[in-house]
Amino acid sequence: MSIESYKPGLENVIACETSISYLDVEHEEIVIRGYDLIDLARQLSYVDVIGLLLDGRLPSPDERVTIEQMLSEQAHLPEGIYAILSSLPASTHPMDALRTGVSALSGFDPELANASVEANRRRAFRLLALVPQIVANSYHIARGEGLVQPRSDLSFVANCLYMITKREPSAAEERYYNQVLMVYCEHELPNSTFAARVIASTQSDMYGALTGAVASLKGPLHGGANEAVMNMLLEAQTVEGFERLVRTKLANKEKIMGFGHRVYMRKSDPRALLMKEALREMSEASGDDRLYHMCLAGEEIVREEKGLFPNLDYYAAPVMHLLGIPVELFTPVFFAARVVGLAAHVTEQLEHNRLFRPRVLYTGPRGNKVSQIIADN
Template sequence: MATEQVFHPGLDGVIAAKTDISYLDVENEQIVIRGYDLIELSKHVKYLDLVYLLMNDRLPTNIERDDLDQSLKDEYLVPNDVISILQMLPKQMDSMDALRTGISILSGFENELDDRSLEANRRKTIRLLAKVPTIVANSFRAKINKEVISPRKDLSYSANFLYMLTGQEPTPAETKVFDQTLMVYSEHEMPNSTFAARVIASTTSDIYGALTGAVSSLKGKLHGGANEAVMEMLLEARNVEGMEALIMKKLQNKHRIMGFGHRVYMKKMDPRATLMKEAVLDLVQEKGNKELYDMCVVGEEVMKQEKGLYPNLDYYAAPVYYLLGIPIELYTPIFLAARTIGICAHVIEQHANNRLFRPRVDYTGPRNLHP
């Protein structure tokens, strides 16, 4: 007798993989990363500590963190041919499409591309983490006809990334907040982009191909593109009164309000959003523009009252990036750059204990037709 098949739209509730990388414990409001609470990590360690944790199953010593930092700096430079191709891309090309192209081209310079061993995949992860920020920054600079900006090895990883994005050396406070954004975007269990990467990796395709597929997934506004939409909404609203009126108008017209609701966080606020809400307040106290924070709070309150929805990470990450002086079009590419370590960790895990993803369908079409 055939086993009854159950259809789960969007694969809701379907367990697709066993992993020891991360877990979303919604009831306890925890994002577990290899046993640690991500929010607690974000308050006590730095992004490179988290990178090491995801790659090695434990937090690094000071010496190990310094060695990781140096390994990344040794791989910062992107081949000139990659930069030249980025400069040839159409000016109207979306920055996520440019990033996808850049990573794909970069694979051609990878000598270990088809080596799927644990150590080779770790070395490739280091190279990707080192080079993706440079591609993010310079693909955009090429688009707006600005000169290539080279990475600075005298800055920390996060400070260098922010420097390349803005062209200005960041303050310690700016670097701290930006480092936190990289941490909270770094890994989140099995979102669409990570799942896409694992599906690709399950064919034994290479880590660059899996990451390229993840970029395509993350481009969509229902996944990574929401942070840009949030900032556009804040700019359209202009002030507190305008924010409330704009959201009410969108709700009346049955428009989706970006930055609210999450497939996992249905009844509670995304803990990453809470951390970024604090970061926005810290930045406005240093830079001014308190009204931007107040607008976000009003929007949060209106959505909670009207729809029972809570902010997700993108809602408060958007004004953080804005206050840091980052162009809006780069918000989603930064998301991908931060998530590169999480995606690579999943690809490594998939390659280490692989089974090809091959689901079935619930066929609803006709049968027994004849020509």
């Protein structure tokens, strides 16, 4: 195995073929089955993208209604899952509760052994409907609060936010939350998606693949970055305080969360620009633009000092905060949005499968003799 073929972190290694999505960094575009993700997020709904990712095309108006109905019909979380979540310590991180809940769902799937495309499509809708309930109610259970069930009079997107905040979202809040779900729905081959495809390549089931994705997404270098961004903003409290915090971290050579995405090192993450716009609009509507100007100040400092652009998490974090989502649920919300992309990747992997089995560049010793150890002793 030559050192020339070794790429730490598999950087720029092409690991699979896909027709699902592509990051066109040079043109600052995220392609989702041929469409620009930002264009989709501005004009359509998350439900439309569910159809696009799972079926390969945008749904018609009637098909969109059918998708909403399918999600509503699947929205019955088994009592056994609530019992499992209730048995966890109250100190359990929501991502750990989510990982447990997703894994446990497999036991309640009567057609688990059926790995056909049709069965996996049904499984994807089941996960899309149930994961938001696990996200919201695992949090409420840990706080000794009552369960919040989805309402039949709300859309799928509105229900996802309602179950977290316990209040019906306004039309504007639903629109911004729809954009949050859209920008997190799919992003080519990040760590969690790669983990899901690796697991699926063994012909494991979708629940196992997504359980691995949850574990991957929990890390602060991946999904957990949005929580870290918000915690920095809350710690700093003011524009001046955030400027001091960012400059101190840079002086100490600490990583500034929300910057330095491996793909968007020297180019803008188009999703961050959309969330930046949403944050500005929300700030103007509320009359409190403090978080917006804190983020602007931090962005300017990091660009001047390091030449880095913010990624999605940097601006999505304060948007979720203004929507009333607890910081601990930022990464679970990320996963709930990404379920559709993960399901599409798992299905694609199983349709054109090849087991992932890379090799290593060995750096350990050679030639050790057991007989010599025995003789020396």
